[in-house]
Amino acid sequence: MKASSGALLAAVAFAAVAATAVATTYTVGGTDKWDTYIDYDKWTAGKTFMVGDTIEFKYMPYHNVLEVTEEDYAACNPGSPISTHSGGDTTFNLTAAGTRYFICGIPRHCLNGTMHVKITTIPYGAAAGPGGPAQAPLGSTPADAFAPGPAGYRVAMDAAGKSPVAAPSDAPRYRQPAAAVAGLALAALVALVA
Ligand SMILES: [Cu+2]
Structure with missing residues (x-):
């Protein structure tokens, strides 16, 4: 035995x-990292984020990373974040299918400086649509149960x-x-x- x-x-x-x-780690923004005046929609276009992947924000310490709701993302509102991160290197594990929203909470960096990115995660093995991973079934798994x-x-x-x-x-x-x-x-x- x-x-x-x-x-x-x-x-x-x-x-x-x-x-x-087999999991992939993405540096948000690629070589541009997390900074002002980067087009993050352009960066996410064509990428397929799957459950098990990781996203990493790398940034100068005068920025930060707030995970926010869809509404606060659309309004660039840093007032009621889901979570707040700073220090220059922040990692999120994509543990469930769905869309997560991130902004920089420094005044005007989101609204005027384009520091906002949304990450849509699909189940591993699911096919991404022609337009990217926009067909992810939202809420199809319990969020962060583990x-x-x-x-x-x-x-x-x-x-x-x-x-x-x-x-x-x-x-x-x-x-x-x-x-x-x-x-x-x-x-x-x-x-x-x-
Ligand atoms: Cu910033």
Whole structure:
């Protein structure tokens, strides 16, 4: 039994690596980063953000990042943010399908300085429409029911619980290829110790 629990641990570790390897991290604005007078609609155009991806804001410390509601985004209103971030390097894990809204809260940077960006995230494996990922089913998964946390752990537990080919097509919280790879690794290890 010691051998098989060791194999299980190895599979879990492998799954964590596999899950990390397929997620994409986007620097918001690309080489322009998070700054005034950048066209963020142009930056998001043609990109497909999927559950499991990460967006990173990199900026000079006189800017900040506020996650806001759709209404506050449209009005460039920094008065009632969902969350407030500063320091020059802010990361958000895209843990659920839907659209999230971000602005800079420094006076006039949003309204006059174009520091506003909306990120639409689709379930992994869903096809993006011709116009981009605008067809994401809003609210199709419970928002942030889990902390982003160790995604690989969930992948491993799912892979261990069922056949990798049976992964649901709309599985929201992990990359299905990662789950499949983890499942195969687990099966191989179980076969070795049996
Ligand atoms: Cu700013």
